[in-house]
Amino acid sequence: MKTLHKTLAAALVSASLAGTPVLAEDTHPVTGEQLADEQVFTYRALDESSSLDPQVVEDVDGSYIVRDLFEGLLNSDPEGNIVPGVAERWETDDNQTWTFYLRDDAKWSDGEPVTANDFVYAWRRAVDPELASPYAWYMSLMALENVDAVLEGEMEGSELGVEALDDHTLRVNLTRPMPYFDQMVTHATTFPSPQWVIEEHGDDWTKPGNLVGNGAFVLTEHVINERLVRERNELYWDNDSNLMDKVVTLVINDENQALNRYDAGELDKTDIPAGQYPAQEAERPDEAHVFPRLCNYYYSFNNEVAPFDDARVRKALAYAIDRNVVVDNVLQGGQFPAYTFTPALTAGFTTPDVAWGQWTQAERDERARELLAEAGYGPDNPLRTSLLYNTDEAHRKVAIAVSAMWKQKLGVEATLENQEWTTFLTTRSEGDYEIARGAWCGDYNEASTFLDLMQSGSGYNDANYDSEEYDRLAAEAQTMSDPSANYTKMEELAAEDMPNAPVYHYTGIIMVKPDLKGWPYEDVQQNIYSRNLYKVAQ
Amino acid sequence: MFNFVLRRIAVAIPTLLILVSVSFFLMFSAPGGPFTSERPIPAAVMENINAKYNLDKPVYQQLSIYIWNIVTEFDFGPSFRYQDRDVLDLIQSGFPVTLTYGFWAFVFAVGIGVSLGVIAALKHNTAADYTAVSVAIVGQVLPNFVMAPILVLIFVLWLGWLPGGGWQGGQIEYIILPAIALGTSFLASIARITRSSMLEVLNSNYIRTARAKGLPFRYIIWRHALKPAMLPVVSYLGPAFVGMITGSVIIDSYFTTGGIGVHFINGALNRDYAVIMGVTILLGTLTITFNMLVDIIYAWIDPKIRY
Numbered sequence: 148m149k150t151l152h153k154t155l156a157a158a159l160v161s162a163s164l165a166g167t168p169v170l171a172e173d174t175h176p177v178t179g180e181q182l183a184d185e186q187v188f189t190y191r192a193l194d195e196s197s198s199l200d201p202q203v204v205e206d207v208d209g210s211y212i213v214r215d216l217f218e219g220l221l222n223s224d225p226e227g228n229i230v231p232g233v234a235e236r237w238e239t240d241d242n243q244t245w246t247f248y249l250r251d252d253a254k255w256s257d258g259e260p261v262t263a264n265d266f267v268y269a270w271r272r273a274v275d276p277e278l279a280s281p282y283a284w285y286m287s288l289m290a291l292e293n294v295d296a297v298l299e300g301e302m303e304g305s306e307l308g309v310e311a312l313d314d315h316t317l318r319v320n321l322t323r324p325m326p327y328f329d330q331m332v333t334h335a336t337t338f339p340s341p342q343w344v345i346e347e348h349g350d351d352w353t354k355p356g357n358l359v360g361n362g363a364f365v366l367t368e369h370v371i372n373e374r375l376v377r378e379r380n381e382l383y384w385d386n387d388s389n390l391m392d393k394v395v396t397l398v399i400n401d402e403n404q405a406l407n408r409y410d411a412g413e414l415d416k417t418d419i420p421a422g423q424y425p426a427q428e429a430e431r432p433d434e435a436h437v438f439p440r441l442c443n444y445y446y447s448f449n450n451e452v453a454p455f456d457d458a459r460v461r462k463a464l465a466y467a468i469d470r471n472v473v474v475d476n477v478l479q480g481g482q483f484p485a486y487t488f489t490p491a492l493t494a495g496f497t498t499p500d501v502a503w504g505q506w507t508q509a510e511r512d513e514r515a516r517e518l519l520a521e522a523g524y525g526p527d528n529p530l531r532t533s534l535l536y537n538t539d540e541a542h543r544k545v546a547i548a549v550s551a552m553w554k555q556k557l558g559v560e561a562t563l564e565n566q567e568w569t570t571f572l573t574t575r576s577e578g579d580y581e582i583a584r585g586a587w588c589g590d591y592n593e594a595s596t597f598l599d600l601m602q603s604g605s606g607y608n609d610a611n612y613d614s615e616e617y618d619r620l621a622a623e624a625q626t627m628s629d630p631s632a633n634y635t636k637m638e639e640l641a642a643e644d645m646p647n648a649p650v651y652h653y654t655g656i657i658m659v660k661p662d663l664k665g666w667p668y669e670d671v672q673q674n675i676y677s678r679n680l681y682k683v684a685q
Numbered sequence: 686m687f688n689f690v691l692r693r694i695a696v697a698i699p700t701l702l703i704l705v706s707v708s709f710f711l712m713f714s715a716p717g718g719p720f721t722s723e724r725p726i727p728a729a730v731m732e733n734i735n736a737k738y739n740l741d742k743p744v745y746q747q748l749s750i751y752i753w754n755i756v757t758e759f760d761f762g763p764s765f766r767y768q769d770r771d772v773l774d775l776i777q778s779g780f781p782v783t784l785t786y787g788f789w790a791f792v793f794a795v796g797i798g799v800s801l802g803v804i805a806a807l808k809h810n811t812a813a814d815y816t817a818v819s820v821a822i823v824g825q826v827l828p829n830f831v832m833a834p835i836l837v838l839i840f841v842l843w844l845g846w847l848p849g850g851g852w853q854g855g856q857i858e859y860i861i862l863p864a865i866a867l868g869t870s871f872l873a874s875i876a877r878i879t880r881s882s883m884l885e886v887l888n889s890n891y892i893r894t895a896r897a898k899g900l901p902f903r904y905i906i907w908r909h910a911l912k913p914a915m916l917p918v919v920s921y922l923g924p925a926f927v928g929m930i931t932g933s934v935i936i937d938s939y940f941t942t943g944g945i946g947v948h949f950i951n952g953a954l955n956r957d958y959a960v961i962m963g964v965t966i967l968l969g970t971l972t973i974t975f976n977m978l979v980d981i982i983y984a985w986i987d988p989k990i991r992y
Contacts, residue, residue, distance in 0.1 A: 279730075371942030404837065
């Protein structure tokens, strides 16, 4: 049934695309808007991206560029739904064996056809110990057959659970059923790569002139730490629906300087510095945008050390944070107060209304005082602790507000400590802290990407939470066709044990020029494809 | 002179070696590594990475492999962070940029700084003097990370004359703001040094003699005063030029010129060992070279100095 449904959906999408009437060049084929003569999109990136190699790239900005230069089996549309990419349709009976049928008009930018073998080559390459990609873990996350053995060098890449049945059919075997596997192949690590180009140029293959991609754009200029330019790829199979001619990335480290350059008309899109959203929104309501993101912000308690080995202490501190103050008065960017670890917008799962989230703040404060008193802390014996965060203005503001709430409501003396990012990560993962800031953005739109962080064996579990029941529910969820019931129980368990105190769920806060259309505000994962953007005439 | 240069080079090589070794050990003593990330990388993946970058070997062995590759193949290794690039690539693309606007900052600082200083000295205790001194003081107290946003506010946001950053292959309008922002504090120092040194020279006996002889004032300034007055300025220029290249850390990052300076700070933050080492060696070599050049120019200006 599932198979039929997906095939049908894919067929409908291609049918509706094929049926789109071709209009005059200067109007949008669907909305009929008048298009600007010059279709160039210029945006700010915070940092130079780590790589343009699909199997190596690790950062968000870099993945966006790679999504423009390459195309994977499947794409996500501006609302975040899965739509066909190089694969026209796909099917699975048991969520464990997946078959993708590739379109025959997909081409590389040098004219070669894109075949199933290009995917097989790329996936084997991603786990090749010789490439040593830091993102090889993504392939383990996908649970491909034999992936760990290949990573450890015990098996050859040819034994990885992916094979080309013919030039246009790709078969994937997983070690366990994964209902959301279709989402995972929209990620850059799974994109095809051109074996003949990589073998010819070696490490230099991603330089302009050498790079051959199968995406809607080709790389034309790349100056490290300054700019990257990509232009329309005429050979892209869906080139006719791409309205954007050229995309320019400008690396600008300082966000205020980026806003200056936006004001000077050099950028079409940039980020709004923390705390500036209300002012920008008042001044330019049609340019300042805020939308939900699939990311959370929390404080981890170190569950292994006193006093945080006592759930009462953890809960007391978690309750006493007035999240509305943090969101409305400190951050002022439309963030959502968080009482669960998983953001409410996560697909396919309704986050439970955990009890403490339903109370008023006065009730939470009252309960916090009682719990802390039960745990043996009071005016005569105040709790002294430290709160660690990575150096950043917004994190500092939140930490000051939260520690003031603890001090005022509970008499807790929390000293603030900040560390530069890499030092912070090391300190936190070594468990050398009492309370530390944490944040996580979903790798894919499914609750397990968040909930897995609290499993006892997980390397992500910096809180050192260790609950047999939680681990059991998580393991069981992996094999269920609808794991929502388990996810609900896991959230409830987390509310009871409070290994971390959720603080808020993120929003994206950006400035976009009014003539730029097609931004995927509704995609909580912000998977941007430049070919969906266009500029209207003003 | 030839012996002098040889001697300096003989000292320079061990100096560089010490610099490289100290930097190498300092770098490894910072917590975390180039592949520390929010995601715990699975052990098998981490082992592959460590093997690829020699991180599984003891530090002294990594250091010797590193130095050996530089000496034998001039290979500074791949960047740990930008994995499609090697360090030489990064330096080759970034250094010309920094050198270009560094050069113009230098011209700007020396040209205006010396003129201001000379004018102030000649018009000692007049309105011109006070104006020049005030300009110098303002330039001195405004660090370049304050200067840069002020320039952007005036020339980009208010007047709209210049772009707010970028490089575009080094077109003139992209050079102006970085050069001024970088050069201003050096300009101020040069103006102050020139002024006091010029005043001293003007009050010296041989200038009084020349004036008593009835030589025209302008001739005295050009022929007799300027050259000796420049000595302290010249000795300042070597460190100043290197200071400009290293001071480009902020300018590169603010104007995102794509210059070398930003690799210094990003290299340190990302623990990109290969990049920090490459940039350190480059700047170390520059510092040593420029100090030597200044010594040579010094001997040429002041005939009393012999090496």
